[in-house]
Amino acid sequence: MIEQVQQKVRELLEAGTIQGFLGLREQNGHIGPYLFQDPEDLEGMSLGDRERPGDTRYPLSKLLLTLARNYPQASLGILVRGCDERAVNALVAWNQLDQDKVVPVGLACPQELAEECECERPYPEDPVAGKKTEPVAFASVARLQELEPSERMRYWLREFDKCVKCYGCRDICPVCFCRECSLEDQHLIRTHNLPPENPVFHLTRAVHMAGRCIDCGLCEQACPAEIPLRILYKKVGQIMEEEFSYHSGETTQKSPLQIADNQ
Amino acid sequence: MTNSIGDIEEADCILITGSNTTSSHPLIADRVYRAKENGARVIVADPRRIHIAHIADVHVQQRLGTDVALLNGIMHVILEQGWQDQEFIAQRCEGFQALRDTVKQYPPSTVEEITGVPAQDIERIAEIYARAEAASILYCMGITQHTTGVDNVKSLANLAMLTGNLGRPGTGVNPLRGQNNVQGACDMGGLPNVFSGYQQVANSDANNKFASAWQADLPDKPGLTIPDMMAGLEDGSVQGLFVLGENPVMSDPDADHVGKALQKARFLAVQDIFLTETAQMAHVVLPGVSFAEKDGTFTNTERRVMRVRQAVDPVGDARQDWEIIQQLSNRLGYPLDYSSPQEIMQEIAGLTPSYGGITYDRLEGHGLQWPCPDSEHPGTKILHQERIARGLGLFHAVEYQPPAESVDEKYPYWLTTGRIYTHYHTGSMTRNSPTLEREAPEGWMEIHPQEAQKLGVSTNDRVRIVSRRGSVEAAAFVTEDINPGTVFISFHFAESNANILTNPATDPVAKIPEYKVCAVSLEKAA
Amino acid sequence: MEYKNILTTCTYCGCGCNFYLENLDGSLTGTIPCKTSPVNEGKLCIKGWNAHEFVQSDQRLTSPLIRREGKLVPVSWEEALDYTASELSSIRSEHGPDSLAFLASAKATNEENFLFQKFVRAGVGTNNIDHCARL
Numbered sequence: 019m020i021e022q023v024q025q026k027v028r029e030l031l032e033a034g035t036i037q038g039f040l041g042l043r044e045q046n047g048h049i050g051p052y053l054f055q056d057p058e059d060l061e062g063m064s065l066g067d068r069e070r071p072g073d074t075r076y077p078l079s080k081l082l083l084t085l086a087r088n089y090p091q092a093s094l095g096i097l098v099r100g101c102d103e104r105a106v107n108a109l110v111a112w113n114q115l116d117q118d119k120v121v122p123v124g125l126a127c128p129q130e131l132a133e134e135c136e137c138e139r140p141y142p143e144d145p146v147a148g149k150k151t152e153p154v155a156f157a158s159v160a161r162l163q164e165l166e167p168s169e170r171m172r173y174w175l176r177e178f179d180k181c182v183k184c185y186g187c188r189d190i191c192p193v194c195f196c197r198e199c200s201l202e203d204q205h206l207i208r209t210h211n212l213p214p215e216n217p218v219f220h221l222t223r224a225v226h227m228a229g230r231c232i233d234c235g236l237c238e239q240a241c242p243a244e245i246p247l248r249i250l251y252k253k254v255g256q257i258m259e260e261e262f263s264y265h266s267g268e269t270t271q272k273s274p275l276q277i278a279d280n281q
Numbered sequence: 282m283t284n285s286i287g288d289i290e291e292a293d294c295i296l297i298t299g300s301n302t303t304s305s306h307p308l309i310a311d312r313v314y315r316a317k318e319n320g321a322r323v324i325v326a327d328p329r330r331i332h333i334a335h336i337a338d339v340h341v342q343q344r345l346g347t348d349v350a351l352l353n354g355i356m357h358v359i360l361e362q363g364w365q366d367q368e369f370i371a372q373r374c375e376g377f378q379a380l381r382d383t384v385k386q387y388p389p390s391t392v393e394e395i396t397g398v399p400a401q402d403i404e405r406i407a408e409i410y411a412r413a414e415a416a417s418i419l420y421c422m423g424i425t426q427h428t429t430g431v432d433n434v435k436s437l438a439n440l441a442m443l444t445g446n447l448g449r450p451g452t453g454v455n456p457l458r459g460q461n462n463v464q465g466a467c468d469m470g471g472l473p474n475v476f477s478g479y480q481q482v483a484n485s486d487a488n489n490k491f492a493s494a495w496q497a498d499l500p501d502k503p504g505l506t507i508p509d510m511m512a513g514l515e516d517g518s519v520q521g522l523f524v525l526g527e528n529p530v531m532s533d534p535d536a537d538h539v540g541k542a543l544q545k546a547r548f549l550a551v552q553d554i555f556l557t558e559t560a561q562m563a564h565v566v567l568p569g570v571s572f573a574e575k576d577g578t579f580t581n582t583e584r585r586v587m588r589v590r591q592a593v594d595p596v597g598d599a600r601q602d603w604e605i606i607q608q609l610s611n612r613l614g615y616p617l618d619y620s621s622p623q624e625i626m627q628e629i630a631g632l633t634p635s636y637g638g639i640t641y642d643r644l645e646g647h648g649l650q651w652p653c654p655d656s657e658h659p660g661t662k663i664l665h666q667e668r669i670a671r672g673l674g675l676f677h678a679v680e681y682q683p684p685a686e687s688v689d690e691k692y693p694y695w696l697t698t699g700r701i702y703t704h705y706h707t708g709s710m711t712r713n714s715p716t717l718e719r720e721a722p723e724g725w726m727e728i729h730p731q732e733a734q735k736l737g738v739s740t741n742d743r744v745r746i747v748s749r750r751g752s753v754e755a756a757a758f759v760t761e762d763i764n765p766g767t768v769f770i771s772f773h774f775a776e777s778n779a780n781i782l783t784n785p786a787t788d789p790v791a792k793i794p795e796y797k798v799c800a801v802s803l804e805k806a807a
Numbered sequence: 808m809e810y811k812n813i814l815t816t817c818t819y820c821g822c823g824c825n826f827y828l829e830n831l832d833g834s835l836t837g838t839i840p841c842k843t844s845p846v847n848e849g850k851l852c853i854k855g856w857n858a859h860e861f862v863q864s865d866q867r868l869t870s871p872l873i874r875r876e877g878k879l880v881p882v883s884w885e886e887a888l889d890y891t892a893s894e895l896s897s898i899r900s901e902h903g904p905d906s907l908a909f910l911a912s913a914k915a916t917n918e919e920n921f922l923f924q925k926f927v928r929a930g931v932g933t934n935n936i937d938h939c940a941r942l
């Protein structure tokens with residue numbers, strides 16, 4: 019599978035179509051994000067499967083955004099699973115990336131990973147490697163939905179109360195691109211001690227995920243308090259679906275919340 | 282730590298004491314959260330209702346400096362109920378009878394009077410801890426920074442040995458080391474009495490070994506500890522001080538006094554990355570480099586040696602710290618000629634048995650936990666597995682001693698100090714980090730609503746805090762998370778430096794100052 | 808465009824989390840937690856996430872300084888090292904090596920601390936070395 023990706027990236031680099039390819043590489047006994055600029059480096063490429071499929075997923079589209087902001091003219095390739103492709107699409111929809119400058123090289127996830135992520139779209143549009151597998155329904159929202167509202171509120175207050183205010187959910191998020199962040203507004207959320215003001219800190223972020231969250235689950239994996247953030251944002255995504263029939267990142271179409279653009 | 286960070290998840294009971302875990306060691310708090318999710322019971326014994334106490338099955342707020350009494354009370358209940366691990370005691374420990382005699386004097390009712398912890402909570406803690414399959418103790422500076430710091434640690438070790446909670450997954454006596462490489466600095470002989478690997482300078486075999494490796498005569502009399510150095514500066518027996526990457530003017534107790542001692546130095550050299558409060562007093566300042574600009578290794582709290590890799594060129598004319606040391610040594614007539622930190626590690630491995638199997642190649646991936654005596658050894662996740670390192674685990678019968686300083690009419694409040702989640706130590710790094718500084722730009726004094734009302738202060742009002750050594754001003758933060766009669770401030774802020782107030786009285790053995798307890802008076806500032 | 812991610816170990820508390828420092832064209836632009844670290848497993852605290860920020864602060868010391876007429880002024884490395892060595896030497900020859908004291912560092916690497924105690928013990932000739940293990 020990796021040979022197909024390596025081959026594709028080699029062609030793109032050698033043809034000069036892209037100035038670099040953002041992917042993963044094994045170094046120092048770990049798999050981490052790497053910008054391939056020299057085809058010779060492709061030897062060490064990894065697809066992010068170490069002990070289990072996809073256990074070294076990184077927010078590559080977020081790193082791409084850093085590069086694109088500094089080099090707006092450069093064309094860059096990027097390794098995309100289904101979630102990464104949705105992130106790139108969302109960043110295009112929100113005017114953060116220029117679609118013409120991004121060359122995705124797609125990788126479909128194996129069923130095992132799709133199950134683990136409860137992923138409704140475990141593949142990019144046009145995978146170079148891997149086979150498109152069955153989508154998996156997200157059961158956790160439904161399970162929580164069964165609770166009485168007051169019980170559900172208690173559940174979330176207890177979860178949010180564990181927060182150590184690392185901002186990792188935001189910092190790892192491929193679609194958190196704001197240069198100023200409401201979470202740091204001290205008039206909205208008081209600062210200085212733990213936990214952060216409950217529930218306003220987490221609900222502020224949840225509201226901001228509407229029309230953006232592409233359900234990659236990296237926030238939950240990065241949470242040092244083990245808060246099931248994905249369920250929360252997934253619920254936000256469901257509301258967007260019910261109210262507007264909008265799936266963030268499925269296409270580069272603008273979100274219904276980008277009101278000015280829709281008018 | 283006797284055990285490892287990942288190992289905490291395997292505990293059925295976690296006793297956290299003197300550690301504000303979510304603020305000071307958040308990635309260890311994560312393991313506590315996971316253990317709790319798996320059904321572990323969490324006990325928190327801390328004078329404040331700290332954040333991690335929110336998930337505790339039992340949380341008790343003992344009075345400052347009463348830890349030995351509390352722990353003796355817990356052991357009293359365990360012995361009375363027969364919950365001790367008799368087999369472990371018989372086969373792997375000694376000194377049990379003396380411990381039994383001592384803790385007999387600490388029934389819960391007596392302990393309640395000393396600590397303020399209800400007797401029934403003491404009984405519950407004893408039951409949960411002693412009856413767990415695997416119980417882990419996590420502690421930090423709230424245990425050690427006392428004039429009875431060593432006694433406190435011995436009492437925790439007593440509790441673990443009494444119940445056989447040592448040498449197995451999910452157990453142990455686990456100090457959470459506060460600084461990234463405090464473990465390594467100790468391992469490497471940054472102490473007055475030992476070479477690397479805790480080999481005594483006064484032991485003639487060790488001394489000869491190093492003398493022959495280094496081709497130099499080596500002094501065999503242990504040197505001065507920091508408090509003795511400060512005293513030496515004052516009485517003139519110490520004339521010159523060289524400080525590598527520390528900020529004692531901010532970090533040592535009774536800071537005004539430390540400042541005065543440093544002023545007496547005929548020569549003060551500081552090697553650092555910022556112009557710290559200490560560097561501002563120096564005769565010469567040598568700019569070293571930050572962690573991101575150097576190669577080397579750090580050893581974390583679970584004894585894991587891990588690589589530090591240079592990620593960026595040094596700023597300006599800043600120079601590699603190992604090169605600065607080498608260039609000074611050359612000028613003092615003791616030539617050193619290393620070409621890289623890797624070459625220094627080869628020498629460390631050759632002279633330090635616990636690091637014997639450590640090479641940079643082997644540190645790729647997950648690093649190695651010492652002891653790692655040879656190149657085949659996989660490292661050590663859990664200490665004291667087959668046998669306790671000293672042979673038999675020694676119970677220490679320890680009596681409760683009150684703190685060095687007590688409240689009185691003039692200084693009626695107890696003061697304790699600690700970290701907050703966004704800052705680190707004297708703030709030289711975090712306060713120069715815009716994101717972290719924005720999160721908490723000033724220090725607060727936590728005070729209970731009852732006391733705040735008596736003083737007529739509300740949150741954000743300025744309060745003057747006065748101890749026998751000095752005074753500072755800070756904004757009040759009114760909270761029920763602290764006992765009435767006790768106040769807390771963090772020690773990160775030069776503008777309200779906690780260590781102007783703290784008591785320099787030290788533990789007689791470890792020489793650790795009593796940062797966690799002193800007496801203060803409070804008044805609303807104009 | 809030169810973009811590298813360098814795996815290293817955090818400089819703050821004793822957890823010892825592993826992360827990548829992002830270097831774009833010679834400047835640090837961010838921190839990415841290492842997913843396969845045995846310590847932090849892809850997570851960090853607020854200090855870790857911002858560990859790159861202070862490195863290139865404009866408050867960093869960029870040149871050796873010597874006190875002249877009460878003020879610290881920039882000097883060359885040669886001058887600073889010569890001055891330091893001569894002050895240490897003269898105190899040692901007048902009052903003996905035990906009239907000098909040295910603070911090692913819980914922030915410095917193992918290699919630096921090892922070298923420092925070697926310098927103090929073998930090069931200066933005293934065991935007056937300690938560090939803030941107790942803080």
